[in-house]
Amino acid sequence: MKNRILIFITAALAACLISCHKGNxxxxxxxxxxxxxxxxxxxxxxxxxxxxxxxxxxxxxxxxITSGNISNHYNGVSAxxxxxxxxxINHWVLSPTVYLSPAPAKVYAYYPYTSENxxxxxxxxxxxxxxxxxxxxxxxxxxxxxxxxxxxxxxMQHALSxxxxxxYVENYTGAAxxxxxxxxNCIGRSVLFSEGKLNLETGAITGTAGKNQAYAHTLSRMLxxxxxxxxxxxxxxxxxxxxxxxxTGNVVIYFTIDGKVYTYYVPASTVWASGTKNTYTxxxxxxxxxxxxxxxxxxxxxxxxNITLP
Numbered sequence: 188m189k190n191r192i193l194i195f196i197t198a199a200l201a202a203c204l205i206s207c208h209k210g211n212x213x214x215x216x217x218x219x220x221x222x223x224x225x226x227x228x229x230x231x232x233x234x235x236x237x238x239x240x241x242x243x244x245x246x247x248x249x250x251x252i253t254s255g256n257i258s259n260h261y262n263g264v265s266a267x268x269x270x271x272x273x274x275x276i277n278h279w280v281l282s283p284t285v286y287l288s289p290a291p292a293k294v295y296a297y298y299p300y301t302s303e304n305x306x307x308x309x310x311x312x313x314x315x316x317x318x319x320x321x322x323x324x325x326x327x328x329x330x331x332x333x334x335x336x337x338x339x340x341x342x343m344q345h346a347l348s349x350x351x352x353x354x355y356v357e358n359y360t361g362a363a364x365x366x367x368x369x370x371x372n373c374i375g376r377s378v379l380f381s382e383g384k385l386n387l388e389t390g391a392i393t394g395t396a397g398k399n400q401a402y403a404h405t406l407s408r409m410l411x412x413x414x415x416x417x418x419x420x421x422x423x424x425x426x427x428x429x430x431x432x433x434x435t436g437n438v439v440i441y442f443t444i445d446g447k448v449y450t451y452y453v454p455a456s457t458v459w460a461s462g463t464k465n466t467y468t469x470x471x472x473x474x475x476x477x478x479x480x481x482x483x484x485x486x487x488x489x490x491x492x493n494i495t496l497p
Contacts, residue, residue: 221334223252223285225272227296227341229321230462239298239319239345247300248272252285255293257307257388262288269305272296287334294332295387296323296341312346312392313382314402314426320346322387346385346392347425348459353414354422354442354469363410363471367443370426371401376437380427392428392461402426410444414468428461444471466491 227248229240242248252267253259261267272279297310298321304310312320323343325332332339350370356363372379380394381402404424415421432438436452443449449471459465 217289217335219334220286220288221337223281223287223292223294223332224338225250225279225281225294225296225341226338227279227323227343228326229343230345239321242274242298244274244276246274246298248274248279249297249300249304250281250285251295251307251387253293253295253307254290257295257386261285261292262290268307269300269302271300271302287332287337289333289335291331291333292339294324294339294341296343297321297385297387298343307387308384310385310387311382312385312427313398314347314424315381315400317425319425320385322346322385322390324387345425345462346390346428348428348461349423349425349464350459351418351421351423351464351466352442352469353416353466354408354410354444354471355412355414356410357412357470357472359471359473361445363444365406365408365410365422365442365444366446367403367405367441368422368424369401369403369441369443371439371441372399373436373439378432378437379429383427390461394427410471418466423464426459429457429459432457440467442469442471 225248227242229242248271250267250270250272251257252261252264252270254261266283267285270285271282273282274280295307297304299318301311310320310322312318321343323341326340326342329340330336352368354365370379377394377399379401380398381400382395382398383392384395385392402424404422406422408422429438432453432455435455437455438453438457440451440453441448442451451469
């Protein structure tokens with residue numbers, strides 16, 4: 188009987204030691220750093236040519252690895268502000284490498300990468316060069332990112348607003364050549380900005396004072412007698428977002444057809460939101476330019492409508 192009791196006690200002690208050892212091993216494993224991996228995708232509608240819908244090889248994205256707030260460096264590592272991620276044969280390489288601890292990380296991203304962008308609340312953007320700026324963070328449903336789950340999916344969205352024009356003629360006897368579309372502020376107004384700063388955490392864009400230049404899109408397009416509806420072939424360009432036009436005509440769009448300029452006074456309350464595409468169907472009838480069906484779609488859905496210009 189004594190021997191049986193001794194054997195039972197010995198087995199219990201052994202089981203306890205094994206259990207304690209396993210617990211310590213698990214605790215140590217949870218403390219081992221893991222390398223962050225990213226999987227960014229671009230939210231865009233099919234068929235929108237000349238804007239980014241996927242990343243080609245050697246693309247570079249800027250990353251801010253934080254503890255939640257854009258200004259809080261993850262684990263206090265200042266080098267995790269504006270990490271460069273380079274796409275190399277379907278794999279994103281981070282420089283510097285980001286090591287994750289058990290603490291949860293929040294990742295904010297932007298495109299294209301610039302080494303000077305060390306403040307995630309003030310990323311410079313503009314529409315003069317027609318750069319398709321993208322911003323993003325964790326995809327909806329993404330679980331906590333830490334050393335136990337080191338791969339983050341990022342949903343990237345367009346920061347600027349896209350304008351698309353489907354222009355045609357009716358009862359018009361001229362050659363019907365469209366050579367320029369220009370978006371500008373009315374004289375003395377500063378509603379449309381050409382440059383600004385972007386906050387990656389909030390998505391808010393602040394226009395830069397004094398930077399209100401017009402944007403002119405030059406082309407040579409012979410107009411048909413009906414809307415084409417083929418988005419890939421339509422004139423399009425990006426502008427800085429406009430949150431609201433207070434009065435009709437504060438922002439104008441000029442169409443140059445056969446050397447004559449037709450003016451469209453953008454209506455009050457028009458919004459060209461960040462990440463939206465805004466499609467205008469424009470008819471030149473006789474000597475009047477008419478718009479109809481101002482459509483906003485995604486990129487995300489925006490305006491879809493018509494224009495009439497005297």
